[in-house]
Amino acid sequence: MDNEKKTFYITTPIYYPSDNLHVGHTYCTVMADAMARFKRLQGYDVMFLTGTDEHGQKIEKKAAAAGVTPQEYVDKIVAGIKDLWKTMEISYDDFIRTTEPRHMKRVQEIFMRMYEKGDIYKGSYEGWYCTPCEAFWTESQLKDGKCPDCGRPVYKAHESAYFFRLSKYSDRLVELLKGGEFLQPQTRVNEMLGFIDQGLEDLCISRESVKWGIPVPIDENNTIYVWLDALSNYVTALGFPQLDGESDEKYRKYWPCDFHLVGKEIVRFHSIIWPAMIMSLGEPVPKHVLGHGWLLIDGGKMSKSRGNVVDPVKLIERYGVDALKYFLLREYTFGQDGNFTNEVMLNRMNYDLANDLGNLVSRTVTMIEKYCGGIVPPAGPAEGPDAELRELAAGCRSRVEAQMDKFCFNYALEEIWIVIRRTNKYIDETAPWLLAKDPASRDRLCAVMHNLAEALRIVSILIYPFMHHTSGEMRKQLGLAGDPVWADAAVFDMLGGQKVERGEVLFPRLDVAKELEALDALGGAPAAEPAEEYEPYKDSIEFGDFDKIDLRTGKIIKAEKHPKADKLLVFQVDFGSEVRQIISGVAGSFAPEDCVGQNVIAVVNLKPRMLRGLESNGMIIYACGKDGKYQFAETKAKPGTIVG
Ligand code: MSP
8 A cells, every 4th residue: 555654663661650750761752752753744654652661669669658559659650740741742642551451461461472482481580689770680790799770789589480581582682683773872782792692591570579560360479570561561552462352453553663762771671671572472573772871960870869850840941842852852962971961951042042043033034024014025036145045955854864864863953053053144144134225125135035934934844843832933923824844844935925923032042140040049959859769678587587686775885986997986885784895887977975875776696706906795786877877776775675
């Protein structure tokens, strides 16, 4: 069927609704949105999918801490995420939640298909688990004993679990990664090949300990572990696997996916596990996975737990959605990390948007009103710089296409700004205000006005994927009816007779110093306290193990610095029946004199040990904050009382 439109399927990762999203998260969605709008404008039948990844231990814990059910917890955050996308006018075609029945029942079907094929088997898992990342790591993958992705502590976990035979697909994955352009940028390919080279281990795909998940269809004690659940969203949203009485028409239409956009830390899941799952299902693998960089603040990843997140809603309220989208797409290079600073953002808004584009539009419309009664004149004979302007403007469309094909949003925008800056220069060169003084130059003046309006008409089409409001406003001011048509961007001389209409200033000039102060006052970081990240509990121990520990209350009666170690304090602790010497590494938290008279809880049956020449006989219990500061575990009981 030749007249059927070509399809284009693009996805973002599905976000964890564990907290509100920050501007770093919006980066990927804004890119996907620009690409979706661009492809629609080019005439593609686009499917743009985003959503939320709602299961797992982290959500379970956050909900418990908030005193609500996991479902209540995610419902609230997901509503906020949807509001954010509405504010940012993200043009997604579908939003999938992994707690929706349409997803859950298909994930179970996917599990069964893989199980029946022999690609899933039951075993027992032991590994290092990172709760925030919801990822198991092997010993060799840990970095300094911590999670290689986020650097946080991991803990050993083992339980009965189901495994996916990932190793079986090693050769096909190598073939996929080596041939063609499945994964970009290229540096990531080598990284992934390196992973496979170390030997792929079968993947644990279920958890006994996590209740907040999709039940394993054949085992009520297990839930499907988060990555199998999450990655499946890209097909379940399209209706795959087909279930009785339900359509998989979208799947047949849009799969395989053209582009999965993902942050660099989840490239591994998307370029190894995901294609292997798809291979196991006997379906075609996605065409491309693109790994993008992170927005950094002071060189570090923006993240809620670091308290350095930038709230996109505050930026939009102040500068508008187009300005923020423009900045994100113009400033950063796909695949690389980039620093987010308010100053760079404000300067971009001033130079590119207020000066270059905003000025050009308002000057042009004002002059057409003043010199031509507000009506765009027809084309006149070409003179001087006209030919160059026409060529540059009409030729820009294909240059933008070439950059967009490579996901180089910043270079695509730069191409458009070359036209905008050239058009501004054209005004200076042709000096319409002088032409207006001489009645003999009337025709030339009209031709110049026509050319300016034409260049702006073309710009209004080209910027549509990135800033559709601004595009619409420009078109309104130029008297253009209807939506932009991509083909029209390659044609000059379409205008004549339109009535222009001066409107609001597109982008007001910002006083950078004042704005910086205002943004500081608003807080680059969230106004609310950053959410607390809790350490996962250690593995369970037997009651008998705990019972071996003898805990007693005591009172510190003497405290002094260790003569040979700056970090240590030497305490004499009265336990009622005796006074003991106990040494603790807490000199950074207390002055010795402040400790005297302090009631403490201590382990009294720990074998004595020598600490820099002095014996320590027991261990005082402290609460240790994230900042490394200690506090005594308080008690009012008299010295010698048993704690248990
Ligand atoms: N739920 C998983 C993805 C499952 S996809 C089948 C997840 N969620 S996430 O909410 O933690 O992250 C979603 C995306 O946001 C990731 O691609 C991540 O790279 C991106 N970003 C989070 N912080 C970011 C920045 N500071 N900068 C750019 N992108 C960032 O991972």
